[in-house]
Amino acid sequence: MTNEHQSNYDIIAKTIRERRAVKKGYNDKVVTEEAVREILDDARWAPTHGMREPWRFIFVSKEEQPAFARQVAQTYPEELQENRENFLNEPSAFLVVVMQKPEKQKQWDENFGATAALIQNFWLLAWEKKLGVVWRTNPHIYHSEVKDILNIGEDERVVGFIHLGYFDEAPEAKDRTPIDEKFSSFKGS
Ligand SMILES: Cc1cc2nc3c(=O)[nH]c(=O)nc-3n(C[C@H](O)[C@H](O)[C@H](O)COP(=O)(O)O)c2cc1C
Numbered sequence: 001m002t003n004e005h006q007s008n009y010d011i012i013a014k015t016i017r018e019r020r021a022v023k024k025g026y027n028d029k030v031v032t033e034e035a036v037r038e039i040l041d042d043a044r045w046a047p048t049h050g051m052r053e054p055w056r057f058i059f060v061s062k063e064e065q066p067a068f069a070r071q072v073a074q075t076y077p078e079e080l081q082e083n084r085e086n087f088l089n090e091p092s093a094f095l096v097v098v099m100q101k102p103e104k105q106k107q108w109d110e111n112f113g114a115t116a117a118l119i120q121n122f123w124l125l126a127w128e129k130k131l132g133v134v135w136r137t138n139p140h141i142y143h144s145e146v147k148d149i150l151n152i153g154e155d156e157r158v159v160g161f162i163h164l165g166y167f168d169e170a171p172e173a174k175d176r177t178p179i180d181e182k183f184s185s186f187k188g189s
Pocket residue numbers: 019020021022023134135136137138173174
């Protein structure tokens with residue numbers, strides 16, 4: 001590798017290692033639609049089989065959030081609604097990630113893989129801007145009424161709610177298993 005490639009590798013590896021899920025402790029800085037679009041404009045260079053680009057995104061601003069949180073919370077049993085509404089008002093904005101849901105398992109897997117790759121791109125880039133991200137898969141993402149609220153088609157699914165908010169302090173890292181424990185070499189007989 002040339003020196004330039006080595007330094008790109010080091011920078012990318014550092015970001016991959018240091019990125020964290022930011023689940024709380026967001027500061028007051030406003031997450032604008034513009035800031036999110038800018039990151040998505042880079043993140044969209046994720047691998048995508050058949051060039052299907054099976055994703056689309058719905059931004060929920062801080063302004064829209066209280067009404068949105070109430071509507072989504074109402075899809076839960078009554079005793080949980082207040083808790084869910086408060087929870088959904090915690091982040092500074094949401095990005096709802098929607099995926100095309102083809103009938104064939106193979107294409108479904110490819111679409112989910114591509115969308116997950118894009119989310120990871122987004123997560124890494126946002127991290128560099130101190131924009132905290134957590135991909136959340138709470139039960140409401142599967143709820144038909146939430147799909148109606150968001151105008152999600154029959155041939156689509158919600159892959160996740162991306163909770164967003166700028167942060168000052170990085171969360172502590174959770175350890176990862178050494179790769180030796182997850183790696184083997186195939187030896188044919
Ligand atoms: C597909 C996916 C779904 C996730 N869903 C949730 C979730 O519903 N709630 C949550 O607190 N974290 C969720 N996370 C974030 C993980 O909990 C987090 O990545 C993990 O704890 C490791 O922490 P780190 O990302 O800071 O290294 C999700 C992550 C992925 C990849």
